[in-house]
Amino acid sequence: MEPKTKFLVTTPPHLKAEESTADIMRWVCIALGPAFGVAFYAFGWYSLFLTLVSVVTCVITEAICQKLRRVNVTVTDFSAVVTGLLLAAVLPPNVRWWVPVIGGVFAIVVVKQLFGGLGSNIWNPALAARAFLQVSMPTELNSPFWPMLRDKGQGLVDRLLVTMNGSFAEYAKYVGADWMKHDLPAVTTPAAAIIQAPDIISQATALTALKSASVTAADIVKDGVGLQQILPDYSQRVWDSFIGLEGGCIAEASALALILGGILLLWKKIITWEAPVFYIATVALLTWVLPAPVKVDGGATVYTMWFSGPVLLHLFGGGLMLAAFFMDTDYVTTPMSRKGKIIFAVGCGLITAMIRLYSSAYPEGCCYSILIMNTCVPLIDSWTRPKKFGLKKAKA
Amino acid sequence: MKKVFRGGVHPHDFKELSKDCAITDAPVPEELVVPLQQHIGAPAKACVAVGDEVKRGQVIAEPGGFVSAAIHSPVSGKVKKLDTTLHPMGMTCQAVVITNDGEDQWAEGCNIEPDESKEFTSEEIVAAVKWAGIVGMGGATFPTHVKLSPPPEKKIDTVILNGVECEPYLTADYRLMLESPRTICLGLKLLKKVFNAENAYIGIEANKPDAYEVIKMTLAEMGGFAEAVLLPVMYPQGAEKQLIYACTQREVPTGGLPMDAGACVQNVGTAHAIYEAVYCKRPLTERITTVTGRGVSKPANYRVRIGTPAKSILELSGFDEDKTQKLIYGGPMMGAAHFDIELPVNKGMSGIVAMTDAKAFIHGPCIRCGRCVDVCPAGLIPSEYSIYGEKGMYLETAGIDIMDCIECGACTYICPARRPIVQWIKVSKAELAKERARAAAAAADKK
Amino acid sequence: MNIIVPVVIMAIIGGILGLVLAIASKKFFVKVDPRTDMVLEALPGANCGACGFAGCAAYAEAIVEKGAPIDLCAPGAGGVVAAVADIMGLSANAKEPNFAIVRCDGDGVRPRFQYAGVQTCKAATVMGLAGSFQDCPYGCLGLGSCVEVCPFGAIELNENNVAIINEDVCAGCGKCIDACPRNLIRLDPESRVIVVRCNNKDKGATANKQCNHACIACGKCVRECPFDAIHIENNLAVIDYGKCKLCGKCVKVCPKHLIVNLRAERKERREARLKDEK
C-alpha cells in the first residue's frame, strides 16, 4: 500500500559515509590493476584468459550459491570479483583452464558460502583454494613456470607482438593437450619456441633457486656459506623480481606493481599500515638474521652465515608483497583491531620465514602462513578487545 | 589544542548553509500546541483548564515528579483544549493548545530588568532554574535542576559548557555564542557558583573560530573565571563524557554519570536560559532552532516560541515538500526522522533538517572491516551488536557492554555495509530493559 | 600395480578400526530404556520447545526417566498424548489443543511513511521511529517476525499485511507470542471460539480515526451479554472467559465486526482431523 507521506523514516544517524562495501571491493580490484597489467604483458594473453575464467567462475558460483541458499544475490558487491582476481593472482600462468574453475568453485562454495557467505568465512577463499589445488594437483601447479621473455633479447615491441600474435593459439593448443602428459604442441611460433626452449623451462623462480641451491665443499668458509656462493646472480635476480621479470604466479611477479597497488589502498584508507608493515618487517628481519640450510654437493647440509640472509630476494621474490598488501589485509579473515592486526601480521611473518628457510620442499610460505593465522583470528580478536572508555580511575 | 577522545568520525558538517544567518524572531502563530512531555522523565501535569486565560510565562503544567520540569505558557491567550500530539521520538503525549491573543503580556513578576551586579546564592539559582523549567537544550532534555542538585557526597569541581555543536547542519548554538556571549558567560558564572566549582570551561570546536574568539574575549573582560577551550573537529565531541575527557582528561567511569568524574556539563543554550531565568525572571518559553537542509530555500536560525508548529517556520524558510525526502527533528546524527511536518517545537528541538538526498539503504553482511571499532568513542565493538541483533540474540548483548553505548551513531555512519547498527542496539537495549522489568517483577512475586 | 598397496593398507586400517569400534560399543554400552526411543518416535519431532525441554529427545527422556507429565507437547495435543500414554501404560487425558490467534484485524491500514532499516517487528517499534507504521499504535506491524519464528509455517501475512494463523497447521507451541512486540498473539484452547480481534486501547473517537476495524468502546457488546462476561477495559472490549458461555450474542451486535465466532470453522476442522486420525 502507498504510504501516506513520502517521507522516509529510519533510526538515526541520517548521514552515511560515502564508501560502501562495493566501493571498497572496487578499489581492491583497481589496486590489483598494475600487478595484473605486468602479468598480462609478461605472461601473455593466456594469463588474461585464466584471470577471466577465474573471475567469471567465482561470480557465477556465488550467484548460484546465493540462489540456492535463498538469500539476496549480492554479486554486485564485487566481493566475488575480488576473490576471483586473488585466486588468479596466486595461480601459475601455465595451468590449464579448468584449474581456476575448480579453484574458484572450491573458494566460493566450500570456503565462503558454506560458512555463511561474505563476512563469515574463516579462511581467505583465494588462498584456501590455492592450498586445495596445491595438494590435489601438485604436478599441475608445480610444473615449471612459464618463463619471462627477457632472455630472448627481444625489444618491448617484439615481445608484445609475440604474445599478441602467435601465442594465444599455442596456449589454446596447450590447454587442449592431454593434461596427464604435459605434452607441448609443436613449435610454430616464436612464443612456443620460447616456451619449449629447455633452458628457460627449467629455470626456477628465484625462491626455488634459493631452496635448491647447492654449493661445493670449496665454497665453505669459516662461519658457513655466503650469499655469493649460493646465488651468484643475486643482485640481478633481486632487480628482476622487483620490477617483474622473474617467473612466478600470475600477479606475484612484480613487487613494484604490487607496492604501487598497496600504496593506493593505503592512500584510499582501505587498508591500514599495520599489517603490511609488520608482516614485511618480520619476514625481513628473520630472513636476514637466521641461517638457512644449504646442501654441499647435493649431500651434507651446511648453514649460511648469521646476519647475512638474502633479505631483498625474500621480500621481492615470491608472493610476499601480494600477501602483505592484499591477503593479510583482507577484512573478513583478519582481526578487527589495530593491535590484533599487528599480532596477526607478526605471526604470518614468522610462519612465512620458517617455511621459506627450513621447510624441506616448499619454497613459498605466504599462503600457508596466512591460512594458519586466519584460523587464529577469533582468538586474537578476543585478546585484543579495545579498551572501554571509562575504565580508567575517575579521579587522578 | 587538547587531546580528544578515542574514535570519532568527520561527517561533512553542512553548517555553511545557515552559519551566517543571524538569529531572527519567528512570528508567533495564532495557535500553539505545547506538549507536556518535553523532557526526559515524568510528563508534566497540566494545571490549567479549557477556557482559562493565561499570560506568557505562567505555569501551565507542574512537574510530574523529581525528574521532570514545569512548562510555561509561551504566549498570552486562552487555553483552547487539552489534546494529544506526537513527540518527535514517536510517543504520543498530552498537550495544551493555546490560542494566542497577540498581546504577549508577561505574567506577574516575570521579565524584569536584569541587574547583573546582583549576587545569588546557590539555592536561589537552583530554585530559579527549577521554576523556569529549564532542560538540557542541546537535545538531551534532561531537567537541569536535577543535574544541579547532585547527592552531597559527590563533589563537583568542574563545570563545562558545551559549545561544540558537533551535529552537522545545526548552527543554533554557534549563532547564540556569536550574538549573545555575555549571557552565556554570565550563565556559566552562575553554574560555577552553584557548585562552588574551581574550574570552568567552554568547549568549542575548531570549525567555529570566531565564536571561540568572541567567547574568549568576553571571558577575559569578565575577569577570566573560565577558560575557552578550542577542540579539534570530531563527532561526537559534544557527548558529555567525551567532552569531559577532552577538557579535563578525566574519564567518567563506565555506568557512571558525569558527576562521578566531578564534572557537570551544560549546553551553551542552557546557560543562556539560566541567565534569563535568574536575572530576568523569564522562564523557558522560547529557544533557538535552526531550520536548514537543501529542502528549504532560506535556511535560518529562529528564535521561536515553544509550541509553534514546525510547519510555520519551515514555510517561512521556503520549505519544498516535494523535494524533501527526509524530515529530521534535531541533528542528523542523533535526531529523529518523522513524517509529520506539524509537530510543535519543543524545548530540545535544536534544529529541523529537510534532507533531499536521503537514501533507503539495504544493508549487507558485516565485512569485519573494523571501521566501527576504530570510530566508537566508547571503545566497544559495535559490529557485535549488529550481528547479535541480526540473529535475535538481544539479551546476550548485555555481556558485551551494550549499556556503555551512547548511541552516537558513529559506527552506523561509517559502516560500509550500511548496517543499521544503532537500530539493533536500540532493540537490544529495549529488550534488556523488558527483561530486567520481568526479573524485577518475578523477584517481587517471590517476596 | 602401485595402487594395490595403499588399497590394502587402507583396508587393513579400516578393518582394525571397525573392530575397535565394535568392541567399544559392546564394552561401553549404556543401557537405555527402549521406551525412550518409542516415545521419541511418537512425538512429532518438531523440536519446538513448547514442552519446556530442549527438543523432543530431551522430553522423551524426561518422560521415561524422570516421569515428566506426558501432556506437555503442544503440537501433538491429542493423538500424541494417547500414543505416549500407551507406551508408558498411563491413562490418557487427551488435552484440548491450543491455537494462536492474532488479535488484530487491521483492515485497510495505510503505512504512514517509507521505512528503511531492520525489517523485523521489534526493530520497527524502537524509540525514534515516529511512533508506528500505521495510524494505529496497537495493531499488527506486518513485518512478519512471527511468520519467521513459527516452526510449523502456520502464519502468513494476508493482503492487508496482517498476520493470520492457519489453524490447520498451528500446533499451539506459542513461539510467536514472544516475537510480537505489540503482544497481539494469544494462545487459546480450541473451545474458546468467541474472540475480540482488536487491541486498540485509544478512546473511541481516536480509535475510529486510526482504523476502520478498531474497537471504539461503544459498549454494545457489554449491554448485550446475558452473562456479564464482556467488559470495556482501557477502551477495549475484553471477554472474561470464566463467565463467557460462548453464546455468540456479542458477535452480532459489534458495529465493527470485531468479535468473531470461530465455532463453525473449528468444528469442520475438528471433524476432518478426527476422520484423519481414524
Ligand code: SF4
Ligand atoms: S553508537 Fe554506540 S557502538 Fe556505535 S559508535 Fe556510538 S557509542 Fe559506539
Ligand code: SF4
Ligand atoms: S563498520 Fe560495518 S562492516 Fe565494518 S566491521 Fe563494523 S559493522 Fe562490520
